[in-house]
Amino acid sequence: MQLKAQTKWGWMIAAYLFLAGLGAGAYVTGVIADFAGAEWASVSKIGVALGFPCVLLGTAFLIADLGTPANFWRAYRKPGTSWVARGTIIISVFMVVGFIHIGLWLWPFGVLEDAAGARQFIGVVGAIFAFGTMMYTGILLGANRPIAFWSTALVPVLFLVSALSTGIMAVMLIATIDGAAHSGPISTLVRIDVVLLVLEIVVVAMYLQATHRVPESRAAARLVLAGSVAPLFWLGVALLGLAVPLALELLGYYVLDGSSATTVIASISGIIGGLCLRQVVLSGGIQAPLRAGRFEFAIPNT
């Protein structure tokens, strides 16, 4: 019996999961940096500035993927009844707070520049919903009971770690291109990102290890590790997303003693890897077969 993966949630949903994670991760980075002192000011501004636009762009992908995009507002009709509805509220609140944060601090008004307390308060509120956004993208997939590859507690963790890692890399990338020297804040961010990448490798390994329980998730693991999704996993996630950034960040930090070039390449590579990770998880969505007696039937048309 050949179990086939779902095709209904494609690259647009992957782009949404990725951008929502990246934006929320960058925002959290910016908010935490705001507490770290004056030399972190530019990092903090970049993080906060990335949050709202990235999540907005991701939401645009999500709405474009709807069957009837013009009716997206219907997701607000029954808040709290399902994970799509709850996520809609979480992301909407995050976008409103992120928008206010940008509007009052960076552009067009600068009233929060001198009011650190108010700025940090808005930041903490936004960061709570940013964490919600990062986790929710994983919980959304986990709500599908027949798809064992998604319905595990590790998907939200995996997406959270990946979101924080890609968020930090996006901040490092913009800051380095902006001309920040590879010392102080950037070098700290590189060290944090190394920890996150090691953590992500562990979570990816545990996630794939945990697929042994049922036939459909074993089929998904085979598809991802040795089947048609394998090139995307090994090249996109394992090489670009994990190995290259980790190697370059360690090289830049310990050997080259702070190199802008390695930070830029590591960040771009890691960000592409984050997108590939979402696509790999979506491509592995195989539904449980239907069982009757000794027979197992693969569900068509999913």
Place this chain on the structure above:
Amino acid sequence: MPRYGFVIDLKRCYGCYSCQVSCKAANFTPRGIDWAQCVPAETGSFPTALRQMLPLVCQQCKEPACKEVCPTGATTQDENGIVLVDKNLCMGCKACIMACPYGARQTVGDWQTYFPDAEGELDPYEAYAKKQWEKKNGYGMATKCDYCKDRVAEGRKPACVESCPAKARTFGDLEDPESEVSMLIRREYGFQLNPEFGTDPACFYLPPR
């Protein structure tokens, strides 16, 4: 209130696809939508290989996974236990398609003609079908089997039950212990598909050989 249900006898089904085609004729579904489906499977190896068909309809679960994930309230259950989609409330997020363990929900972006080589306007019969489809269902939205609710209200049987030449399908009220479906389930060890998902389907199967 009745709870409508199916009993499908897997011993009797020989996979003629009559249910799939008569459903299309009765509900005017476009290409790519099959509310009733027949799925084949094999088991064993030569010389003891077996082949079995599994006819699928919406299982009209008591605890529908699709209703649980529906963010807009478009999915409702009527008094007969039939799960319905309101096309004026659905936005097409496809969450229900992912959550349904039985592949009962499908969506189509636009009317797909059955005669792609024919030029010009739709065949008049197909144009009629398109009109009938659009009365009840939307494009880009989730659609599903409703156990031929309108035919049942008229006192007829669902189209797939009427057309089954092997008489593998029985339709009736699960709440009534004297009904044919209830008796079949009791006498012939009726079972539900994949009970581990906790949906309590109203569609029962009688074991294959």
